[in-house]
Amino acid sequence: MSLLLPISIFIFSFFLSKINRKKIVIPIFISISIIFTPLFIFNKVETQTLIFFIPSLLLLIVTDLSKNKILKKILFLVTLIYFSLSILYLTGLINNKMEIDNQRLFIVDNFSLETIKRFQQNALYLPKIFRPIIYNPFQLIFITFVRILNYLWIDKVITYLGFSLIYLIYLSLLVKKNIHYLIIPLVVILTAILHRDPNNHLIYLFSLPPLILIFIKNIKKINIFLLLVLILISCLYSFL
Amino acid sequence: MKINKIISLIFILLFLFGIFSRIYKIETVPPHLSNDEISIAYDAFSINRTKKDEHNNYLPLSFQSHSTYKAPGYAYTLASFYSIFSNNNTTARLPSVILGFFTVFILGLITFELTKNKHLAIISSILLISSPWHIITSRMVLESNISLFFLSLAILLLLKSVNNKKNQFIYYSVFFFALSMYCYHTEWGLSPLLLFLMLFIFYRKSRKHFFIPLILFFLLILPLFLTFITNLQTSARANTEIIWKSEAVINAIKNHNIIFSPLIVVKAIFEKYLEYFNLNYLFFNGTELLGKKHLFEQGLFLWPLIFPFFVGLLNLKKLLQKKFFVFFIIFVLISPIVSSFTHGSASLVRNLNTVLPYTIIISIGLYQIFTKSKNYKSIILSILILVSFFYFSSIYLFHYPIEKAEGFQGYSSIAYFLKRDSKKYQHIYIDYKFGKSCQFIGVPHLYTAYYQSLDPKLLQNRFNDDTGSHFGKYTINQIDWNDIEFKKGDLYVVSVCNPPVPRILGKIKLTTSFIDNSGNPAFELWETK
Numbered sequence: 001m002s003l004l005l006p007i008s009i010f011i012f013s014f015f016l017s018k019i020n021r022k023k024i025v026i027p028i029f030i031s032i033s034i035i036f037t038p039l040f041i042f043n044k045v046e047t048q049t050l051i052f053f054i055p056s057l058l059l060l061i062v063t064d065l066s067k068n069k070i071l072k073k074i075l076f077l078v079t080l081i082y083f084s085l086s087i088l089y090l091t092g093l094i095n096n097k098m099e100i101d102n103q104r105l106f107i108v109d110n111f112s113l114e115t116i117k118r119f120q121q122n123a124l125y126l127p128k129i130f131r132p133i134i135y136n137p138f139q140l141i142f143i144t145f146v147r148i149l150n151y152l153w154i155d156k157v158i159t160y161l162g163f164s165l166i167y168l169i170y171l172s173l174l175v176k177k178n179i180h181y182l183i184i185p186l187v188v189i190l191t192a193i194l195h196r197d198p199n200n201h202l203i204y205l206f207s208l209p210p211l212i213l214i215f216i217k218n219i220k221k222i223n224i225f226l227l228l229v230l231i232l233i234s235c236l237y238s239f240l
Numbered sequence: 241m242k243i244n245k246i247i248s249l250i251f252i253l254l255f256l257f258g259i260f261s262r263i264y265k266i267e268t269v270p271p272h273l274s275n276d277e278i279s280i281a282y283d284a285f286s287i288n289r290t291k292k293d294e295h296n297n298y299l300p301l302s303f304q305s306h307s308t309y310k311a312p313g314y315a316y317t318l319a320s321f322y323s324i325f326s327n328n329n330t331t332a333r334l335p336s337v338i339l340g341f342f343t344v345f346i347l348g349l350i351t352f353e354l355t356k357n358k359h360l361a362i363i364s365s366i367l368l369i370s371s372p373w374h375i376i377t378s379r380m381v382l383e384s385n386i387s388l389f390f391l392s393l394a395i396l397l398l399l400k401s402v403n404n405k406k407n408q409f410i411y412y413s414v415f416f417f418a419l420s421m422y423c424y425h426t427e428w429g430l431s432p433l434l435l436f437l438m439l440f441i442f443y444r445k446s447r448k449h450f451f452i453p454l455i456l457f458f459l460l461i462l463p464l465f466l467t468f469i470t471n472l473q474t475s476a477r478a479n480t481e482i483i484w485k486s487e488a489v490i491n492a493i494k495n496h497n498i499i500f501s502p503l504i505v506v507k508a509i510f511e512k513y514l515e516y517f518n519l520n521y522l523f524f525n526g527t528e529l530l531g532k533k534h535l536f537e538q539g540l541f542l543w544p545l546i547f548p549f550f551v552g553l554l555n556l557k558k559l560l561q562k563k564f565f566v567f568f569i570i571f572v573l574i575s576p577i578v579s580s581f582t583h584g585s586a587s588l589v590r591n592l593n594t595v596l597p598y599t600i601i602i603s604i605g606l607y608q609i610f611t612k613s614k615n616y617k618s619i620i621l622s623i624l625i626l627v628s629f630f631y632f633s634s635i636y637l638f639h640y641p642i643e644k645a646e647g648f649q650g651y652s653s654i655a656y657f658l659k660r661d662s663k664k665y666q667h668i669y670i671d672y673k674f675g676k677s678c679q680f681i682g683v684p685h686l687y688t689a690y691y692q693s694l695d696p697k698l699l700q701n702r703f704n705d706d707t708g709s710h711f712g713k714y715t716i717n718q719i720d721w722n723d724i725e726f727k728k729g730d731l732y733v734v735s736v737c738n739p740p741v742p743r744i745l746g747k748i749k750l751t752t753s754f755i756d757n758s759g760n761p762a763f764e765l766w767e768t769k
């Protein structure tokens with residue numbers, strides 16, 4: 001079952017390279033570096049995750065295939081919604097009936113609300129009317145931001161995606177094109193961090209398809225030796 | 241013009257509030273001296289009175305503390321203060337406060353030397369004076385804070401020597417680089433590295449100005465080096481704090497083949513190094529005042545400065561003098577290296593020297609935004625900075641002592657009580673454990689001796705046995721109510737986590753009790769009937 005995931009990534013990369021008329025070498029090495037990311041080496045992929053993951057690849061292919069600008073935008077929006085819903089479902093934040101499980105949401109955490117109340121009570125240095133204005137649930141926005149930043153910072157990216165993917169991300173960001181696809185990983189992170197204990201594995205797994213798309217579209221040249229060395233270091237790094 | 245005045249006014253306010261935040265409630269925020277702080281304060285007091293430290297060592301160069309050793313700089317600086325001021329928290333914190341202020345102005349001068357831009361220099365000083373990172377460390381008895389002062393002075397003098405071509409400044413600089421090593425252990429690695437790199441970058445072509453300063457430097461640090469060598473077999477700082485002594489690394493080594501051990505250590509150091517560049521740590525939760533996941537946790541810098549930080553990074557080359565660009569990049573990259581070799585979570589104290597390059601980067605970003613962006617953006621950013629500073633200072637000065645009251649129950653209030661009433665008792669027993677579930681281990685002997693200004697000879701001549709540590713009429717131990725022979729005139733000081741067992745309540749009576757800052761009971765004093 002676990003083999004299905006790398007195979008689907010291989011097919012996805014090849015198909016994308018064909019659509020984008022890229023040389024076959026690049027998708028091969030992109031696929032190799034992705035398959036050897038710490039994300040796949042040391043983690044089991046559940047069947048349910050796979051069921052949600054494969055359609056996400058198809059949706060991205062369809063979005064990339066479409067020539068009509070309006071249709072492309074609509075498809076992109078549908079893809080975004082699909083990714084969010086997949087994450088919400090897989091993390092248990094919503095169920096089959098699309099009901100939200102409040103117990104798993106971090107923003108309705110009683111502890112946070114109690115903290116705000118306690119700060120209002122202890123803010124005796126402020127006139128009473130200002131206390132609820134200064135200390136209010138608005139602060140949760142910062143916490144959300146902190147949680148998002150956690151997943152964008154290099155240490156977590158190295159742990160889950162490895163050094164080779166950082167190299168590929170760097171190469172693709174040098175060409176300032178197709179950056180809008182990065183919205184998908186951002187939405188994935190934003191959705192996943194709504195959970196009290198976000199699932200790191202899911203976050204990076206569902207961030208992969210748009211990244212592969214950007215790699216294929218943007219990268220024209222790869223230093224293969226460097227990439228292989230980085231793959232090796234990544235494997236060693238996650239093994240230790 | 242009007243808009244520039246508004247921004248200037250906001251920054252003048254920020255400067256004034258920064259000064260205010262550094263001195264307001266200095267006696268009570270943080271609520272009392274921590275174990276490390278009291279250790280330095282007491283050693284300084286002891287040196288002032290007897291020229292010997294707590295452990296009866298004559299003018300030591302390495303101060304023995306609880307399970308570690310401390311650099312001597314702070315203790316000797318503080319020692320002279322006790323000739324004028326009395327033993328309290330304010331006196332102990334004064335060197336840090338004063339040298340913290342000087343560091344602010346020195347950073348301004350460093351920025352000026354690096355950029356030759358007066359506005360940038362002023363911005364960097366204002367940013368440092370209002371930086372949560374530097375405010376917190378300047379209000380504590382921290383060796384790293386005075387070490388930062390000497391390090392920044394050393395850097396300034398070397399930059400001045402390069403800019404003004406005055407070679408005597410190199411030797412002044414070397415002196416302060418060496419002095420910084422006498423103040424904090426992070427500088428043991430950083431100062432030589434930085435000095436070597438600076439001399440290499442700016443003076444490698446002149447043998448005289450490259451080698452002689454280095455030789456002078458090694459002569460100046462020789463006494464420290466010799467002390468370290470003689471102390472190596474016991475528990476010198478480097479032996480107790482190093483990353484490969486951490487449980488996580490030891491466990492990882494156990495779980496792998498021995499040949500991977502060096503790689504595991506390298507990985508741990510690398511991970512720690514990356515932590516020091518983490519944006520959350522820098523702008524959202526690095527201070528760890530309330531706990532990393534706390535809703536109102538604060539960053540080392542005010543959060544709106546995250547935007548100028550990126551702008552600054554992109555404009556470094558443009559605003560730094562060409563000859564200093566390489567040095568500055570190296571400075572940023574090597575600053576956290578030494579701290580990365582130590583275990584525990586990313587520490588704002590060990591990594592304090594990094595506040596210098598980061599503040600310069602942020603000031604460059606702010607300067608760029610103010611000079612290039614549309615005016616409304618500058619005003620919004622200035623207001624956000626001021627508002628976030630208000631949040632930080634109110635949380636730090638008012639909420640932090642309440643939220644973290646349990647860890648600050650402290651023995652200072654007990655010591656003040658005993659200063660007045662100890663004559664009533666024949667013998668006083670103090671339990672060194674405190675907290676709701678006795679999870680904290682304190683050093684009550686130091687608090688008792690410091691706040692009462694007891695003769696230092698008492699502690700220097702104390703003796704330890706199975707029943708505890710004894711000096712004068714005091715015994716410090718873990719009080720076990722089931723194993724006490726009650727004598728008339730005995731006083732027992734215990735945390736509320738260790739209440740007397742019911743069967744002995746007939747033999748003792750409650751003398752007084754103490755609450756912590758949140759109003760919860762902290763300590764009880766029981767005397768024999």
